[in-house]
Amino acid sequence: MTEHVLKAQNLTVERGGQKVLSDVSFAIDEGEVFALLGGNGAGKSTTLLTFLGFLAPSSGEAFVQGQKASENTRHVRQQSAYLPESANLYPHLNARENLRYFLSLAGVKRSEAEVEAALDDVSLRNDARGARLETYSKGMRQKVAIALAILREAPILFLDEPTSGLDPVAIDEFNTLITKMSEGGTTVLMVTHDVYGACQVAGRIGLLRRGQFVGAFEAPEGGQISPDEVHAAFAREHQQ
Amino acid sequence: MNAAFLVAADEWRFWLRSKLGLAAIILALLVTVTSLVANASRISAAAESRAQLQAVAEETFKNQPARHPHRMVHYGHYVFRAPAPLAVVDPGVDPYTGTVMFLEGHHQNSATFAPFFSAAQAGVFARLTPAMTYQVLIPLVLIIVGFASLAREREGGTDRQLLTSGLAPCDLWLGKVLALAGLGGLLLLPLAFVSIQALSMGEGAGAVSAFLLGYAVYLLIWALLIAAVSAGSRQASGALLTLMSLWLLFCVVAPPFAASVATASAPMASKIETDLAVAKALRTAGDGHNANDPAFNRLRSNLFEQYGVDRVEDLPVNFRGVVAEAAEADLTDTMNSFADETMQAEMAQSSIQQALSFISPQLAVRHFSMSLAGTDLRQHHRFLHEAENARFDFVQGLNRVHAEELSYDADINRNASAEAGQRARVSAENWRVLNAFSFEPAPAGQRLASATPYLFVLAVWTALCAFVGISRAKDRAEAADA
């Protein structure tokens, strides 16, 4: 039996003396897209930051390719690309310069053609690519950050509210992109409060509420999870 | 206006609740009080010691035994510079100028023993005088407390809420200015307390109130500047950076920069060169010790004519004394013209430095404070002038005693024998020619007049900062509406 790529085992995290995650467990296999859904303060971002090794669990553990995330942060960060919530790259650099800088920081070399192809993938307007990011709209900045995540070509992708700020057309394009990447073997853990977006791309969805895992949905073979079902569960949990 | 007060009150509450704001205010009060107490005790100790030495010097002079009067001319006298009452706040150039001057015939000495001479050398910043505290440190405290005043509202988006709920943009700005100015006013209280003490030391009420007004305006400039920068900044950290840069420029870089520019653009001859020039100019003048010097031939013939005699022995006055008096007068004229040149050169340097008040309000308030406290270069020159007058008076007083109280016959035979030497003396009564010397700063009116231009410069700064602040506050409101 192959190892899970990502696994949360009784994960409990405290921040400022308060439990923000308690006893959360789930596992994600290679090529799978897993979405964590939850309202404000449910602990979604905390989960991502724990997998990335920024936060140490007070009990339980987050495993990445079988290794403890809190102990092998270097390994985790080598194997993953991270798209933070409303990512701001450097406002005084243009899209190409930002990508070049961050790729070099990641120690990967990509040709100019590859960079342009990634920007094509996120459909960033050609004429905007040479302009400083401070002139960009929120959505355009998000596209550059997505391009960076793609260009990393990492086996694991951590996405924090990836579609926030994107217009509906761009959201569709993004979802197609993620599906394509997962088909190519990339494992994706995304956190979001966008029920419909999550249902479109995720093979499985986990529901978080106040740091606790309160439900899971799985897509039928060849189909999608029903947004209505998830929405109903979401609303039910929220009322409690 | 009422709204502005509400904004100000809210700002105060924010400071008191944030650790940084409260810490800064307490620290600032502590530093101002410490510097005031430390400086006041230092200045009063110096004043006491100098007054005492002055009394000793006068006592010793008057208690000299009967002597040849010219001996007393060379015996000389000391004058000490007493610090001005407001030196308790701003000692100005006091640590850098000599405090003692030796007065004697035929020479103008420079003031020696500046407090700096034997002080422990700890850099320019080790003089935590109250003036420096208020001119340099308090603005920094205001910056730390107030840099975020408007930028914070913008960062948090709270200004939009305030403006959409009907607050006028100018009221928001004015409220923040009022809050900062109020803090400045609070920090001015210790200064006011000590300045009022200066009243009891003989300072005029007008000078003291103008002095406080100047500092109040200066702190108001900073309050306006901080609000203006904060209003124009999108982020609090940007405002802090800009304000820190301005502070560095105005308070840290400008003073030594101004001094360097002044030195480089108006170089001065050294004292030695001036002394040499005096000596050279005097080569043709007669030696007052030698009555037979041909330079005094005219003086002699004039006297012969006046008294109708044709031998110096027959003159009713001692010709040697007359010569000494005339020679001293000529010599003093020459020395004074050179001394005036030196002082003018120094004033030229200082005026370059003063002109740079337009690049830094700190330079403006520094000159304002020193001129009003009577601790600036002008006052030091005043001391030099008064000391020179004292020198000239006692030397000429002695020369007149020489001319009138000592016979020519006894005088020229003074080295013949011990008894002859005794005969060539005048009684100690004559040493009363010495007037008591007490240096006091120029009258308050005069100091006010010389300080007023700086007040004008400060007013320009105030207007400029207020204008920039208001227009930025309005621009912001428009940007927030958009």
Next chain:
Amino acid sequence: MPSLKNELWLASRDRLVQATVLVAFVLSAVAVIVGLNTSHQQRMLIERVDAAVAEDRAYVLAQQSDPGGAAYYAYHFTYDPPSPLAFAAQGTRGSLPWKHRVRMLALEGQIYEADTGNPELAMGGRLDFAFVVAVLVPIFLIVLLYDGQAGERRGRRFELLVATDQQGGLFALRAILRAGLLFAAVGAPFLLGAVISGAGLGGTLTVLGALGLNVVFWAVCCAFVALRLSSGPTVAATLIGLWLTLALAVPTAGKLLVEGTIPVPVGGELLLTQREAVNDAWDLPKEATMKPFVEHHPEWAPYADISLGFEWKWYYAFQQVGDQTVEDQSKALREGIAARDRMMGTVALLSPTLLSERLISQAAETDVAAYQAYERCVRDFHRELRMFHYPMLFETKPFSQEAMAELPSFTPCTQ
């Protein structure tokens, strides 16, 4: 380590880095140029005054017919020329004398003359290289480093940067790089100045070492504070507080402590005593002067009888005796100043600002020790003058214009 080239490229695009490094460079260059100019002016002045004093001496000596008058009117110019590194730190040369015109009269009456120029300029300090290093460099470093991490957090890049940085140590590298850039920007003008003025390697390295020390100290402080506090303004305010403490509070408190612990004689009293001693001599029996004089100079005992009302040898004897009466006070004053300086050196260990300032002015030979060395030099020269004049005054050697040609001439002492 992340790629240095990449970070250098990023730093070169950062407006804050550009502006700070440029301002640091310009101020350092201005300080060096002003310093070099000041040293040049001082050398010119020395040359000019030396010639003028010599001309004056030649003029008055030609008119003298006795050794007493020759000794009385002949002035000598003494000076402490600026060292090659003096451009880097004005030090005590701004407010303590480095030139005196002296003659055979009592030295204590001459050596405290201060010819230091405009006091309003002295109080402003000088924009010299030492000031840039000690006072401004910490501020520049705070500006460059305070927001290193907090700024990235605020820009929501922090996690992304750390997660992307494969080798780790990104922020350390950035801090080191910026500190290095500042070191280069401030150090380069100085190095050029040192080469122009022909400074020795040791001194040059000491000054650069002081700069390096200050840079490292403040970079470490910034890193330490930035790691513990997450908001940029709080980091900056804390660092500014630290700077105020080390640059202002410690020197001020240290100065108070040192001056309170080590008293020095009041200069005014010393002058009064000395003047009294010299003037009282006129009215005292001649033996009262000659006795203490020959105690110091037994070789003149056989010639110490004064028979006339006025004799030059007696006149100069009481000048020397005047110096002798305040010798203890004068020594105590000098030792007090030296002791204060030594203690200040200990205090400086608590303040990198003070320490770097002291190190630089030490290397530049513009510190208290250099001033005192110059004062010793003047005292030695004055002794030499006395040794030259006494044989003629005590008539063991005939006075002549030719003999006066042998008059000692002042040469500056080297430390």
